[in-house]
Amino acid sequence: MARIVQKYGGTSVGDVERIKNVAQRIKAFRAEGHELVVVVSARSGVTNELIARAQALCANPSEREMDQLLAVGEQETIALTAMALHGVGVDAVSYTGAQAGIFTDKVHTKAKIKTINAAPVIADLKAGKVVIVAGFQGINEEGQVTTLGRGGSDLTAIALAAAVQADKCEIYTDVDGVYTADPRVVKNAKKLDEISYDEMLELASLGSKVMQTRSVEFAAKYNVVFEVRSSFNTNPGTIVKQEVAYMEKVVVRGVAVDKDQAKVVVSNIADKPGTAAKVFRALADANINVDMIVQNIGRGGLANLTFTVPLTEKAKAQLTLAPVLKEVGGDVAVDEGIAKLSVVGVGMRTHSGVAATLFDALAKAGINLELISTSEIKISVVIAKDKADEAARVAHAAFGLG
């Protein structure tokens, strides 16, 4: 008997049949005597349909109205899921974000959770009901509907797990867990039984796509242990927590590839104090996420700045840089034909030679490194996009992850 928060994503509740399937799973958990809070996303596709309608009506829809609009996706799913449970004889009640007491700040479309008043949810749990909560949404002090941004439903689940002091939090998705590499690319990739928050954070931010960074950060902050697992089978997934009992020799935990990056080279700018700051201040003001910055000095005392940006922000980055370069001089070139490969593992903190092993393996495969950046538990390199899959396989093998 435990108190469990479960989160089912849009694919898991994509249609009536899948919702019935989720209801059967929940029924089985209830039969074991567990108290259950179930967080659901909008049915897959619904959010995109709503956005398409919004954009057909207004080139730049108001963020407040966008939240009012998108919240309906999850509100539909909670009611349908509650009904599906009633249909199989399980007592259940649905809660919108507002009803679940999820209070956020006023920043529409990417609100932050401020507090959760979980008393009504806990009361219904104690009364023997399964509580179904709309993911992704909350309410601000003024009674306006807010949404939490991408990956918001995971965040709802983890925040609720903290608020109701759950014993477990289970994130159901369409993958079996976190793998040592993308199984579609690296055939012998293995599912990890456990992973630390830090490693998960690096993997999430590096394109493993299982979860958004902020949900993992939130879990780490409130020490919420969660499990990523599939809603389509009953296999155990990957448990994400603070401390992981490693075997000594496990240094690298996984290999991640991110193909949705572009490399930006700002060349021939004056090498004097403040120039680089001007470039990155402008990008920051435009909310562009910059990564893997390298500066070097070229001929004639002119400097080159190289960095990566998400592919989706490529055009915005160029627009933003144009006026800055008019002021400080220099040229800008963007290369979309790149990918970022990273190897991650907390064991790297105490083991040397990881970088050497990686560079060596890639060199032997004839793969050139364009940029390198390292942290305590991660080494990332930028390589040609068409070599990315091969590089993942090479690195995976080099660290014996298969």
Added chain:
Amino acid sequence: MARIVQKYGGTSVGDVERIKNVAQRIKAFRAEGHELVVVVSARSGVTNELIARAQALCANPSEREMDQLLAVGEQETIALTAMALHGVGVDAVSYTGAQAGIFTDKVHTKAKIKTINAAPVIADLKAGKVVIVAGFQGINEEGQVTTLGRGGSDLTAIALAAAVQADKCEIYTDVDGVYTADPRVVKNAKKLDEISYDEMLELASLGSKVMQTRSVEFAAKYNVVFEVRSSFNTNPGTIVKQEVAYMEKVVVRGVAVDKDQAKVVVSNIADKPGTAAKVFRALADANINVDMIVQNIGRGGLANLTFTVPLTEKAKAQLTLAPVLKEVGGDVAVDEGIAKLSVVGVGMRTHSGVAATLFDALAKAGINLELISTSEIKISVVIAKDKADEAARVAHAAFGLG
């Protein structure tokens, strides 16, 4: 410059193009300097889709969850309508029923409005915003979403018109107004410029289908003058109000036909006190709407009871009557092949001979009367369903309504 509440039904906001059309209409009203509260329904078809999903999940869905589910239809439309207004440069803000302060009792799926806290709506009107409110929905004291039942969006509009002390309330629909008869049946039916609440009530309850009875009753109670008009053209519609300036000779205002009725005959029951009461108490307890009751005494001191019920409640009525008839004796027969024809007009209060004119005209057309019932401003007869259209044309002509 006036404060106007407008209501657009599901057909008027059925898709993105129609929502744009509504936005253009609203923009034109704003350009005239009016303050506008706009109540919208769910896009046509959406509510039925949601109900279909609910029923696929649960044979008898919980009414609380049904309200939680159905409220999303209008919440989508308010956000889209606000965005469409932004798209044409009109300041607008959307309100769910809860945000608009529409507090109801706890009766899910057919809640009654208790109070409206219109202060936020009025503040936004004064700030120059068009306020878009979700029809059909409210919130109860416990923070649970409720819906107002059929025709609920009209009710929202009329109740808001009272709460914000609007100068006008306009109900936009897919018909031009209230006609002297159904124009699809009676070719020379005319649109009425004005009609009284009482007449509208009789016409609404008698199958003219323009509006539900309770919205008209609410308007009468709070003396809200409203206009029924088309959202597809700019023709003036029909104004519904307390007193209508009639020309003296206008006695009958309209002819309505209701084909969705069944005639129930309970025969050979004991003619003693309490028998009829038992029959109608059972039907009332089952929430079956009974109309046009006639009792007569047959041979051997046995009585016959004849009445009409909505076609949708035919099976329920038979089920309900079975145990009663076991107790008091008697047989039951149901006839679906009937229709109810009614002529309505407040002028009937002071004019005699209306019944005679109607019966005479129908007799000349060879149309037999199975039941007759009269009120101060209405005469209804039950006739064969296959004669209903002809009867409408005959009655329409007999009272010179063309």
